[in-house]
Amino acid sequence: MKSLMGYVAGLLFGLGLAVSGMTDPARVLGFLDLAGAWDPTLVFVLGGAVATNFVGYRLALRRPNPLFAAAFQLPTRRDLDARLVGGAALFGVGWGLSGYCPGPAFASIAGISAPLIAMLAAMIAGWFLARALSRGA
Amino acid sequence: MEWHSWLSGLVGGVLIGLAATWLMVTLGRIAGVSGIIGTLLTARPRGDSAWRLTFLLGLISGPLLLTLAGGGFGNVLGRPGAVIGEPAGGVMLMLLAGLLVGVGTGLGSGCTSGHGVCGLARLSPRSMVATLTFLMTAIMTVFVVRHLIGGGA
Secondary structure (H helix, E strand, O other): OHHHHHHHHHHHHHHHHHHHOOOOHHHHHHHHOOOOOOOOHHHHHHHHHHHHHHHHHHHHOOOOOOOOOOOOOOOOOOOOOHHHHHHHHHHHHHHHHHOOOHHHHHHHHHHOOHHHHHHHHHHHHHHHHHHHHHHHO | OHHHHHHHHHHHHHHHHHHHHHHHHHHOOOOOHHHHHHHHHHOOOOOOOHHHHHHHHHHHHHHHHHHHOOOOOEOOOOOOEOOOOOOOOOHHHHHHHHHHHHHHHHHOOOOHHHHHHHHHHOOOHHHHHHHHHHHHHHHHHHHHHHHHHOOOO
8 A cells, every 4th residue: 555655646746747847957957047038937846836735745744643554754954965956956056067966867768868767777876875874984 | 938947847857746645644754756766776675666766657648648648737848748858968968967866865874856846845954054055056057067168158
């Protein structure tokens, strides 16, 4: 049942990315290009997603626990540290170079190409590297 | 028509929000793609991997199903109805970008979905700072690539 719920969540997420145009790096880069022909589509995507989820989370978290798991697992940290800000800064550079963040990169696998394979392989390598760096620190 | 692209963005955004709410209601988890898939691949936690794998399969199958349905629902720039756009560069650029996205989201504990869609909805101060930071560096990167190096393409 957990697997089925995970699949449905992924499917909705993937459909949302596809319908909104976020599986097109040109749209994402168009949004990031404030000095060029600015494409506001991403504002509507993020706005729609955050507003929907803002209401959804408030309804969901009224329950004592999730439907198919023992407890809600929410991040509890509220402090800011260099790893958070530095990591986010590096991510932004990669996002700006490619127009891919992790969701759309994986969601675009149906249109596989050599550059996309390179993107995904390097991203996964980066996750292993970050894990090693975090352990060493 | 531009308003059509914006409307598609809004509809897709609502679907993404529903996906995040769904994952919280059913499994009590944050719908952060880098966290879900990164943990699946790098840690393979026993008893906590199957839903991550099916989430990934769902994520891939959404655009695949829309493509198989003949497109029409996509929102690719300049190709109305197409579902998946072309990469913005070659293999070398993507290797560099992918490494930065992987290391960055790994160290920063999240990406556009975990910090953006979920963290902002929770009003998390860490996610607000992370989201502002990656938006700023992404905008600066595009400015440098397109307008300083690329000559304003």
